[in-house]
Amino acid sequence: MFPPPGLLNQGRNAAMEYLTQVGDAGIDYVCCGDHVSFFGLGFDGLVQATALAMLHPMLPVHLGVYLLPLRHPVLVARQLADFAGLAPGRLVLGVGVGGEDRHEVSVCGVDPATRGRRMDECLAIVRQLLDGNAVSYHGAFFDLDEAVVAPAPAVPIPIIVGGRSDTAVRRAGRLGDGWLGIWNSPARFAAATALAADEAARTGRPSPPSRHAMQVWCGLADSKQTARACVAPVMEAFYQLPFERFERYCPYGTADDVAEFPGARHDILNETVHRDVGAAITDFVLTAG
Numbered sequence: 001m002f003p004p005p006g007l008l009n010q011g012r013n014a015a016m017e018y019l020t021q022v023g024d025a026g027i028d029y030v031c032c033g034d035h036v037s038f039f040g041l042g043f044d045g046l047v048q049a050t051a052l053a054m055l056h057p058m059l060p061v062h063l064g065v066y067l068l069p070l071r072h073p074v075l076v077a078r079q080l081a082d083f084a085g086l087a088p089g090r091l092v093l094g095v096g097v098g099g100e101d102r103h104e105v106s107v108c109g110v111d112p113a114t115r116g117r118r119m120d121e122c123l124a125i126v127r128q129l130l131d132g133n134a135v136s137y138h139g140a141f142f143d144l145d146e147a148v149v150a151p152a153p154a155v156p157i158p159i160i161v162g163g164r165s166d167t168a169v170r171r172a173g174r175l176g177d178g179w180l181g182i183w184n185s186p187a188r189f190a191a192a193t194a195l196a197a198d199e200a201a202r203t204g205r206p207s208p209p210s211r212h213a214m215q216v217w218c219g220l221a222d223s224k225q226t227a228r229a230c231v232a233p234v235m236e237a238f239y240q241l242p243f244e245r246f247e248r249y250c251p252y253g254t255a256d257d258v259a260e261f262p263g264a265r266h267d268i269l270n271e272t273v274h275r276d277v278g279a280a281i282t283d284f285v286l287t288a289g
Contacts, residue, residue, distance in 0.1 A: 001022065001027055001029075001030065001031060002030075002031045002032065002033070003015075003018060003019075003022075003030060003031075003032070003052070004018075008048065008051050008052075012055070015051075015052075015055050016055050016056070019052065019055050019056040019059060020056065022056075022059065023056060023058060023059050027059075028060070029059070029060050029061065029062040029092070030052055030056070030059050030060075030061055030062070031061070031062045031063070031064055031215075032045055032048040032049050032052060032061065032062075032063055032064075033045060033063075033064065033065070034046075034048075034063065034065065034066045034067055035067070035098075035104065036067065036070060036104055036107075036108055037101075037103070037104045037107055037108075038100070038101050038104050039101050039104075039240060042104075045063045045065075045066045045067075046063070046066065046076075046079050046080075046083065049061045049063045049083065049091060050083055050086065050087075053083070053086065053087040053090055053091070054086070054087070058090075059090070060089075060090040060091065060092065061087075061090060061091055061092070062092045062094065062213075063091065063092065063093050063094055064092075064094035064096075064160075064162060064180055064213075064215055065094040065095055065096030065098075065162035065180060066093060066094065066095050066096070067095075067096060067097070067098040067104075068095040068096075068097075068119055068122045068123065068126070069097055069098075069105075069110060069114075069115045069116075069118035069119045069122055070098070070104075070105065070108040070110055071122070072142075073121070073122040073123075073125035073126045073129070073142060074125070074129065074144065074147050074149065076122070076126055077125070077126045077129035077130055077149045078149050080093065080126070080130060080153070080157055081129075081130065081149050081150075081151065081152065081153055083157075084153030084154070084155065084157060085151070085153075088153070088154055088155045089155035091157050092157070092158045092160065092211075093157055093158065093159045093160070094159075094160045094161075094162050094180045094213075095119070095122075095123065095159060095160075095161055095162065095176075096161070096162035096163055096168070096180075097115040097116055097119050097163065097168070098115070099112060099115060100239065114141070116167060116171075117140060117141070118141050119171065120171065120174075120175065121137070121139045121140070121141050121142050122142075123159070123161075123171070123175040123176070124137070124175065125137050125142060125144065125147075126159070127159065127175065129147065129148075129149045129152075130149070130152060130153055130156070130157060131152060132150065132151070132152030133148075134146045134147065134148050135147045135148070158177040158178070158211050159175075159176055159177055160172065160176050160177055160178040160179060160180045160209075160211055160212070160213060161175065161176035161178075161179055161180065162179075162180035162181075162182065162215075163180075164181070164182065164183065164184065166192075166195060169192045169195045169196050169199070170195065170196070170199040172196045172199075172209055173195065173196035173197065173198065173199025173200040173202075173203070173205075173208070173209060174199055174200065174203050174205070176196075176209050177209050177210075177211045178196075178209045178210060178211030178212045178213065179192055179193060179196050179209065179212050179213075180212070180213045180214070180215060181212075181213070181214045181215070182214070182215040182216075182249075183246060183249040184214065184249070185249075189212075189214060193212050196208065196209055196212075197209070216249070216250070216251065217231060217235060217246065217249075217250045218231065218250065218251050218252060218258055219231030219232075219250070219251075219252030219253070220252070220253075220254070220255060220258060221252075221253070221254070222254065223253065223254070224252060224253035224254075224257055227252035227253045227254075227257075228243075228252050228253075230252075231243075231250060231252050232247075235250070
């Protein structure tokens, strides 16, 4: 689950107390996103992930998604290796091309039309560097000779590729450990993971990626009306789009309503909503919107 916006600005003690409650409630991961200047706002995802990991001794952090094409892959590999040294085995890195605000991409000096090709090069370079290899790479965007990032993570960092398009799914099949979906039906989820496996086989990978996930905006409250009133304005403010564009993909209501949302599956919506921590989860999710 994603913490409330601004949690890390509330002070160390407040953030630690929140994360302790999250861990005690049985949540599998605490999550964070990444933006440089999304309609002017943002928070660097790896900075936030590191802060969250340092504030709790065990909770893993799921970064979904980091806008990798806006960064230099050698610098990102250095940050990831450092994170792995501080909190071994506690990061899942989701990466995406972004683009809901194309101005965010262009102000980083990146042509929005090149995001996909830059992502392919970035992923190839980062994966090789994190394996501890000396990397020489001569592509359209990056030119490297014998780049090394040491020490390599002792526990590999899973990298999953986010995106709704078939292009993103195929990228996950070629270069990722899994695919991260958002605003997709279960049927699309099944088709996408099959497509990723087909692409992995086509490119000669020994086994298909299997660490797939779905990011779901939820609203939890005592009634559907109250829950919708919590989640809708936050999504509208963040994406600058009406909630009706997302509504069919966003379960809201009581814990039972969320669990019974049309098409909901236990491998997409965590069984935690059925446990006796419903009140705590409601507080967390509603605080986050």
